[in-house]
Amino acid sequence: MNNKKNTFSEYPDVLTVQQLAAMLRISTKVAYKLVNEGTIKSIKIGRNFKIAKVFVLDYLEIPH
Numbered sequence: 001m002n003n004k005k006n007t008f009s010e011y012p013d014v015l016t017v018q019q020l021a022a023m024l025r026i027s028t029k030v031a032y033k034l035v036n037e038g039t040i041k042s043i044k045i046g047r048n049f050k051i052a053k054v055f056v057l058d059y060l061e062i063p064h
Contacts, residue, residue, distance in 0.1 A: 008053065015051045023056060034059075 011023050020040070021031035032049075034040045041055040057064045 008057070011053060013053050015053060015056065017049050017051070020051050020056065 008023060011019055015023065017031045017035060018028055020035070021028045024031065035042045035049050035051065040051060040059045042049045042051045044050075054064055
C-alpha cells in the first residue's frame with residue numbers, strides 16, 4: 001500500500017477531474033461520475049471540481 005501512496009506523490013495536493021482520472025487510470029467520464037455521485041468527495045468552484053488528494057486516498061482506503 002505504501003508503494004501506491006508514493007506513486008501518487010507526483011500529483012498535486014488538489015486535483016482536477018482530469019488529474020483524478022489519470023491518477024486512477026480511468027476515463028474522465030467515470031471520474032466525473034464518481035465526483036458527481038459523491039463517491040469521491042470534492043468541492044465545486046464555479047463550473048470546476050477540485051478534489052483533495054486526501055479524499056482520493058480515503059476512497060482507495062490508503063492510510064495517509
